[in-house]
Amino acid sequence: xxxxxxxxxxxxxxxxxxxxxxxxxxxxxxxxxxxxxxxxxxxxxxxxxxxxxxxxxxxxxxxxxxxxxxxxxxxxxxxxxxxxxxxxxxxxxxxxxxxxxxxxxxxxxxxxxxxxxxxxxxxxxxxxxxxxxxxxxxxxxxxxxxxxxxxxxxxxxxxxxxxxxxxxxxxxxxxxxxxxxxxxxxxxxxxxxxxxxxxxxxxxxxxxxxxxxxxxxxxxxxxxxxxxxxxxxxxxxxxxxxxxxxxxxxxxxxxxxxxxxxxxxxxxxxxxxxxxxxxxxxxxxxxxxxxxxxxxxxxx
Amino acid sequence: xxxxxxxxxxxxxxxxxxxxxxxxxxxxxxxxxxxxxxxxxxxxxxxxxxxxxxxxxxxxxxxxxxxxxxxxxxxxxxxxxxxxxxxxxxxxxxxxxxxxxxxxxxxxxxxxxxxxxxxxxxxxxxxxx
Numbered sequence: 013x014x015x016x017x018x019x020x021x022x023x024x025x026x027x028x029x030x031x032x033x034x035x036x037x038x039x040x041x042x043x044x045x046x047x048x049x050x051x052x053x054x055x056x057x058x059x060x061x062x063x064x065x066x067x068x069x070x071x072x073x074x075x076x077x078x079x080x081x082x083x084x085x086x087x088x089x090x091x092x093x094x095x096x097x098x099x100x101x102x103x104x105x106x107x108x109x110x111x112x113x114x115x116x117x118x119x120x121x122x123x124x125x126x127x128x129x130x131x132x133x134x135x136x137x138x139x140x141x142x143x144x145x146x147x148x149x150x151x152x153x154x155x156x157x158x159x160x161x162x163x164x165x166x167x168x169x170x171x172x173x174x175x176x177x178x179x180x181x182x183x184x185x186x187x188x189x190x191x192x193x194x195x196x197x198x199x200x201x202x203x204x205x206x207x208x209x210x211x212x213x214x215x216x217x218x219x220x221x222x223x224x225x226x227x228x229x230x231x232x233x234x235x236x237x238x239x240x241x242x243x244x245x246x247x248x249x250x251x252x253x254x255x256x257x258x259x260x261x262x263x264x265x266x267x268x269x270x271x272x273x274x275x276x277x278x279x280x281x282x283x284x285x286x287x288x289x290x291x292x293x294x295x296x297x298x299x300x301x302x303x304x305x306x307x308x309x310x311x312x
Numbered sequence: 313x314x315x316x317x318x319x320x321x322x323x324x325x326x327x328x329x330x331x332x333x334x335x336x337x338x339x340x341x342x343x344x345x346x347x348x349x350x351x352x353x354x355x356x357x358x359x360x361x362x363x364x365x366x367x368x369x370x371x372x373x374x375x376x377x378x379x380x381x382x383x384x385x386x387x388x389x390x391x392x393x394x395x396x397x398x399x400x401x402x403x404x405x406x407x408x409x410x411x412x413x414x415x416x417x418x419x420x421x422x423x424x425x426x427x428x429x430x431x432x433x434x435x436x437x438x439x440x441x
Contacts, residue, residue, distance in 0.1 A: 041360050178358045186351035186361035204316075204324055207362045224325050224366075283412075288321055 013038050014059060014159065014193065019068030021054060021215075028054045029215040032068070036208070039189035041181070043206035043223075045199060045292075047300055051215040052195045053092060056163050059193065060089040072159060085113055088157030090148050092164045096136040102147050103132040106154070113155035121154035128176065142169055146177075153180055160184070162194040166201060178205060203292040213300050227289050229269055230298075235262045235277075236284035243280040250276065254298065265290070265298060313348060316357055324359050328367035336376050336387055343389040347377060 016034035020027070029051050036042040046052050057063045058070050061077040061084050070076065072083050100108070102125065110116045125132050128146050130139070136147055145168060152160070160181065166174045182205075184190040196202050202209070203223065210220045219226065230253075237243040247264075250273070254265035261284060266273065270287070277285050290298070314331040316324060335341045347353075350368065354361040368385050371377045379385045414424050 040362065175358055179355060182354045182358060182361055183351070186354050200318070204318060205358075205360055207360050224323055227323055289323070291321065 013073055014191065015069070015071045015074075016055065016059065017069040017071075019055075019058065019065045019070060021058065021063065021066050027215055029058075029065075032212070032215060033217050034210055034220065036191060036193055038191050039185060040208050041185060041192040041194065041206045042208045042210065043202040044193060044195040044210050044212065045197070045202060045296060046195075046212040050212045052212060053163055054215070055212070056089075056161055056193070056195060057091075060087060060091075060161050062089075085155075086115070086158040087161060088152035088155050088159065089161045090145070090152050090163065090165050094144050094148055096144070098137060099135060101133050101135055102130060102139075102150075105136060105147070105151060106132070109151050109155060115156040117154050117156055120156070121150065124150040124153060124180070128173070142173070145169060146173060149177055149180075153184070156184075156188070158188075158190060160190055160192045160194075162192070164196050165194060166196060166198060174201075181205075199293040199296055200291075209292065211296060211299055218299055219295075223292070226295065227292070230265070230267050230290050230295060231270065231273065232288045232290055232294070233264045233266055233273065234284060234286040235264065235282045236260050237280070237282050243282065246276060246280045313353070313356065316359070325363050325367055325370075328353075328357075328359075328364060329370050332367070332371055333374075333376055336390060341387045343387050345387045346383075347385040347387065349384055 014034070014036035016032055019029055019032045021029040032051070032055060034055065044052050044055065054063065058065055059072075059077060061080065064078045070078070072087070075083050077083050077087075096105070097108075106118075106121050110118065128150060130143060130147060130150070136144060139147060145165070149165065166177060169177065181190075181192060185192060194202070194206070206223055208221070209223050209226060211218045235243075250264070251267045252264055253267055256263050273287060314335065316327050316331075320327060322330070332341070332347070341347070347368070348356070350361050350364045353359075354364045368377065368379070372379055372385070376388055376390070377385050378388050411424060414427070419427075
């Protein structure tokens, strides 16, 4: 369980996080999404214990994270910006990790290095960028963390390796109830793997929900009526977030339960009625694209 | 076991529930057969184990499967003629849409009835073999 409570952080007067709230349940795969500069990496660095908050509380299992080595040795953190000691090979780096992390599994490390097909004797700095990311992932997963924190882990990896990375992650979630916090811009992939989603913007949490719940109460609806005047009044009872006309067809984004919408349509009898759940990508753009009709016009 | 459609607008959760339901109704999975464990299924499909868990719970609630502590999840005996409310509702909705389109196409009531009759006849003949 990761708890972030009223956390604020500023860098030389720039408010990176303001009053941020976030809750990640044990055993969950939590997707953190947001526009560039929204504060994703900053939150992640707080939770990983790299930054200290100016204000608020960051706890894992009720304990503060910063400067807490008991908690930190149970966290696996794969940052977006990787750093390696100049002359270390993957094998030597493994030995270094082994000395720090008590849950280190040499067996798993050897198996993963073979599976990913990396040369353990090559210097890490001579690896390609994607290979460095794989190496960090292998090292991190070999510490058998209870909390895995990944900052844009899959961006830049090929589809075969991505699948392999996710497979290792879901196996550990199923087997040992590992908790995963992952940030990414690949919303389709997040949608398929996460069970909870946090959308942040301007250093604040905009929406934090169970993914299936989030998707079940926001819909895209296309409507056309033979008697538009009459139907208009009935539509007012819906919670309409966005509306536009495309010829005689109305396109609505509404936040209502599916059965509520269907019951109403039963009454107003549109000649065209088509309802689709929104994808995470559409929810993201709707929530963060703001009132900018031009952006929304492109998407919906 | 089955494939997921990553392009579908249906959530992974719904896809898992629907796929297993279909396999049970079409008797690909037989009564008392064991479903793959949460871990196995999430591993093979590379999906969130919590989603699989939730799907299994929903299938149990709907009466398609039963679980035995420590042993796993098994397919229930589906009685002949047992009707799934959700399936019925969806089917009705789809029929309504199709019939509406036939009306727009200018067909009369008896012509539409003929079409339905024909579809049913073909289906029953096919099923009798």
